Amino acid sequence: MKSFNTEHEHPAAESGDIYAESNPTKNMDDDGREKRTGTCLTASAHIITAVIGSGVLSLSWAIAQLGWIAGLLILVIFSFITYLTSTMLADCYRAPDPVTGKRNYTYMDVVRAYLGGRKVQLCGVAQYGNLIGITVGYTITASISLVAIGKANCFHDKGHHADCTLSSYPYMAAFGIIQIILSQIPNFHKLSFLSIMAAVMSFTYATIGIGLAMATVAGGKVRKTNMTGTVVGVDVTATQKIWRSFQAVGDIAFAYAYATVLIEIQDTLKSSPAENKSMKRASLVGVSTTTFFYILCGCFGYAAFGNKAPGDFLTDFGFYEPFWLIDFANACIAFHLIGAYQVFAQPIFQFVEKRCNRNWPDNKFITYEYSVNIHFLGKFNISIFRLVWRTAYVVITTVVAMIFPFFNAILGLIGAASFWPLTVYFPVEMHIAQTKVKKYSPRWIGLKVMCWVCLIVSLLAAAGSIAGLISSVKTYKPFRTIHE
Numbered sequence: 001m002k003s004f005n006t007e008h009e010h011p012a013a014e015s016g017d018i019y020a021e022s023n024p025t026k027n028m029d030d031d032g033r034e035k036r037t038g039t040c041l042t043a044s045a046h047i048i049t050a051v052i053g054s055g056v057l058s059l060s061w062a063i064a065q066l067g068w069i070a071g072l073l074i075l076v077i078f079s080f081i082t083y084l085t086s087t088m089l090a091d092c093y094r095a096p097d098p099v100t101g102k103r104n105y106t107y108m109d110v111v112r113a114y115l116g117g118r119k120v121q122l123c124g125v126a127q128y129g130n131l132i133g134i135t136v137g138y139t140i141t142a143s144i145s146l147v148a149i150g151k152a153n154c155f156h157d158k159g160h161h162a163d164c165t166l167s168s169y170p171y172m173a174a175f176g177i178i179q180i181i182l183s184q185i186p187n188f189h190k191l192s193f194l195s196i197m198a199a200v201m202s203f204t205y206a207t208i209g210i211g212l213a214m215a216t217v218a219g220g221k222v223r224k225t226n227m228t229g230t231v232v233g234v235d236v237t238a239t240q241k242i243w244r245s246f247q248a249v250g251d252i253a254f255a256y257a258y259a260t261v262l263i264e265i266q267d268t269l270k271s272s273p274a275e276n277k278s279m280k281r282a283s284l285v286g287v288s289t290t291t292f293f294y295i296l297c298g299c300f301g302y303a304a305f306g307n308k309a310p311g312d313f314l315t316d317f318g319f320y321e322p323f324w325l326i327d328f329a330n331a332c333i334a335f336h337l338i339g340a341y342q343v344f345a346q347p348i349f350q351f352v353e354k355r356c357n358r359n360w361p362d363n364k365f366i367t368y369e370y371s372v373n374i375h376f377l378g379k380f381n382i383s384i385f386r387l388v389w390r391t392a393y394v395v396i397t398t399v400v401a402m403i404f405p406f407f408n409a410i411l412g413l414i415g416a417a418s419f420w421p422l423t424v425y426f427p428v429e430m431h432i433a434q435t436k437v438k439k440y441s442p443r444w445i446g447l448k449v450m451c452w453v454c455l456i457v458s459l460l461a462a463a464g465s466i467a468g469l470i471s472s473v474k475t476y477k478p479f480r481t482i483h484e
Contacts, residue, residue: 011377031103036189038268040282046265047196047286049336050258050343052202052293057312058207058251059294060301065241065248065311066228072297074252079291080402081450082256083283085424088431090279093266096434099274106347107263107422114430123426127260128351129335132397132416134260134344136336139179139401143171145333152330156323168403175334176398179341181392186381188346189268191339198339205332208325209314213300223306235307243467250461253454255294256287256413258275259423264347349390355387412468416462424454 027035047396076363095113103112128201147166154164185191216222230236236244247392258265262279269275302309314329356366367379428447432438437444 011168017291027050034189034267036270038192038265038270038278040278040285042192042195042250042288042301043265043269043279043282044285045199045440046261046268046343046377047191047258047282048202048289048341049195049198049321050261050265051286051290052199052206052336056202056255056290056293056297057301057314059255059298060213060305060309060313061311062248062251063229063298063302064305064307065244067227068225068302069227071248071252071302072295074341075291075294075298076279078253078256079227079287079294081454082258083287084103084428086259086262086283086287087280088427090264090276090283091263092430092434093263093275093279093428097435098276103267104263105267106351107260107426110263110430111426114433115426119426123422126418126421127181128424129349130260130349130414131344133414135341135348136339136400136404137174138176140168141400141407142175142334142337142341143168143401145173145314145337146171148330149327151327152320152323156261156319162319166404170397172401174340176394178338179345179394179398180391181339182342183349183394184382184387185342185346186386187350188264190414191342191346192268194339195343196345198336201332201339203293205314205329205336208298210293210300212325212386213297213304213313217300223308224307224444230307234467237425241466246460246464248464249457250416250419250464253461254419257291257415257419257423258286259427260418261347262344264350274426319391323358348393349386353386354388411448413462413465414456419461420451420455420458424451 028033051095059075063075065071066074089110091098091381092104092110092114094108102113104113107127108124109122112120147168150166151164154162154166158164182194183192230241232238232241262283265282266275267279268473301313305313314326314333320326356363360366369383372380372382390436428451432447435449
């Protein structure tokens with residue numbers, strides 16, 4: 001560290017550009033905020049980071065529950081629905097005109113501009129409840145991947161039937177420490193480098209998973225598959241077939257959901273070309289790319305493991321060798337989740353900080369920022385409030401993950417509760433309000449039918465998630481071996 005400068009900087013120079021003070025309009029957007037520099041590439045990276053989670057490796061399990069026909073059909077249908085509703089939501093970023101209207105910075109702002117009333121509060125509960133749940137879930141998932149690295153090495157040294165017991169708690173703590181540091185990134189606009197890194201990691205481990213499954217299929221070590229998936233009386237009971245099918249449909253539907261952060265991503269885009277056009281292009285790139293990987297992972301994974309497909313064929317050890325490649329893939333999952341955590345946490349950080357600034361504008365603890373010069377790294381603005389509050393949030397989510405390590409089952413329930421309002425209902429209703437779709441017209445009827453179908457899917461998925469949660473609680477043990 002070369003020097004510390006504790007002067008409070010002028011807002012115009014927060015970006016570190018001194019030229020902004022003498023020419024404020026040169027580096028400001030039409031809303032008076034720092035000029036946005038996001039592009040279709042950075043938005044696509046944010047989307048891919050948000051959408052492609054380690055759940056991509058569990059799609060073979062979902063296909064196994066539904067079978068070749070229904071599994072692939074549902075996957076394609078929900079990719080189309082997600083893209084369609086994301087284009088509707090992208091047009092609502094500005095109101096009332098999608099190109100020249102007033103900017104809306106958050107999903108709640110968009111709902112307030114087009115729908116208003118209690119729907120704004122409903123949106124807030126669904127969005128931020130889902131975001132909090134995801135950050136807890138990612139802490140658990142990252143620790144599972146890190147534990148899998150230790151187990152892979154143990155199995156390689158001692159054999160596949162060795163008792164390789166590892167605790168996930170130290171890995172959760174390590175993940176939390178990393179997130180405390182990264183959480184000091186001030187806003188979504190500064191996350192591009194992290195999202196690009198995370199997107200590369202997601203491509204890497206998905207490709208490794210696909211490659212291992214393809215090698216298994218090419219080697220002739222295929223398992224039994226069916227057009228209708230798992231067989232009642234052979235693979236599962238009738239009750240298990242029903243609940244698992246519901247859960248599989250929900251897993252596929254929620255695998256595409258990124259509406260929770262779409263507006264925040266769009267708010268990073270520069271205004272030329274128009275933000276809605278760039279966002280639609282980014283959504284097309286993101287959804288088509290993820291669909292391509294989803295189909296490959298789901299199909300080759302199902303072909304390799306058949307009706308006995310594991311929940312995640314990397315962390316559940318569908319493969320044991322080459323152990324170093326399994327280690328590398330699981331490390332990529334952990335790195336991806338490091339970036340993904342921030343993509344979902346930043347809207348929470350911004351929401352709380354804006355509310356506090358609005359309610360206590362004269363409180364220096366909340367509003368004051370220190371400019372710090374760090375040798376070789378440059379100038380940083382540090383807020384004590386931001387440091388304390390964001391650290392507390394990460395600590396709390398990490399502790400919750402440690403107390404409820406089966407929280408991923410709860411996350412399915414949270415996803416079921418938030419998927420319909422955020423991904424389908426609000427975008428469709430705002431599109432109808434914005435474009436003034438005539439009531440009972442063929443287009444209006446089609447949109448309403450899609451809403452009702454997706455609501456039924458969400459309810460069925462919620463029922464499947466509750467059944468899975470009950471099973472997880474009954475079978476949970478704090479220290480488990482892979483063979484228990």
